Amino acid sequence: MNETNDFNNPYYQNVSNEPVKKPASALAVTALVLGIISILTCFFMVNVIIGIIAIILAVVVLAKRESGKGISITAILLSVISIAFTALIVYMIYPLLAVLPDLYNDMKEIYKDYDAIIEEYDRTGELPDYMDKYSEGETGEFFDEYYDGFDNFFNENLRIEN
Numbered sequence: 001m002n003e004t005n006d007f008n009n010p011y012y013q014n015v016s017n018e019p020v021k022k023p024a025s026a027l028a029v030t031a032l033v034l035g036i037i038s039i040l041t042c043f044f045m046v047n048v049i050i051g052i053i054a055i056i057l058a059v060v061v062l063a064k065r066e067s068g069k070g071i072s073i074t075a076i077l078l079s080v081i082s083i084a085f086t087a088l089i090v091y092m093i094y095p096l097l098a099v100l101p102d103l104y105n106d107m108k109e110i111y112k113d114y115d116a117i118i119e120e121y122d123r124t125g126e127l128p129d130y131m132d133k134y135s136e137g138e139t140g141e142f143f144d145e146y147y148d149g150f151d152n153f154f155n156e157n158l159r160i161e162n
Contacts, residue, residue, distance in 0.1 A: 022067040023067065025066040025067050025068045027058075027060060027061045027066065028058065028061045028066065028067070028068025028069075028072045029068065030057055031054045031055075031057035031075035032058075032075040034050050034053055034054035034057065035051070035054040035058075035074065035078030035079045036078060037050050038051035038079050038082040038083070039081065041082075042086050045086060047082045047083065048083055048086060051080070052079070054076070054078070054079040055076055055079045055080070057072075058071075058072035058073070058079075059076070095139050095141070095142040096139070096142055098138075099139050102133070106130060109130070110128070118159070125151075127154065131150070134153075135150045135151075
């Protein structure tokens with residue numbers, strides 16, 4: 001008697017109660033990979049573009065009801081977190097970004113007569129009058145919060161030690 005293998009029978013059906021899982025769609029996996037890349041590059045602003053692409057791909061997967069729903073939702077969450085974190089970083093350093101051109105020009109002025117200005121600063125504890133704008137307003141608040149004042153920022157980051 002020749003035994004037949006039910007697995008080779010074209011009429012064989014899955015008689016177990018376990019659902020057959022489809023592999024996740026390629027779009028869902030791509031969205032997840034882009035979401036992970038978006039998180040890893042959140043300090044470089046390119047993550048916004050990558051995150052938006054990941055969100056679009058994940059939404060397409062969800063709209064078409066393809067397999068990989070959980071992966072798509074994860075990709076959306078990672079991308080949104082990444083974009084929100086980048087927005088927070090930009091918001092926190094915006095006051096500094098707004099004054100960077102002026103700060104650069106003022107530093108050039110200081111470095112023209114650096115020795116005399118440092119000598120005066122060491123003697124009186126005051127920078128030239130044109131530097132007062134960095135201790136006032138929104139910019140002053142930034143330096144107060146992150147450096148305990150512009151004077152500390154100057155001493156720690158801009159002063160050249162001989």
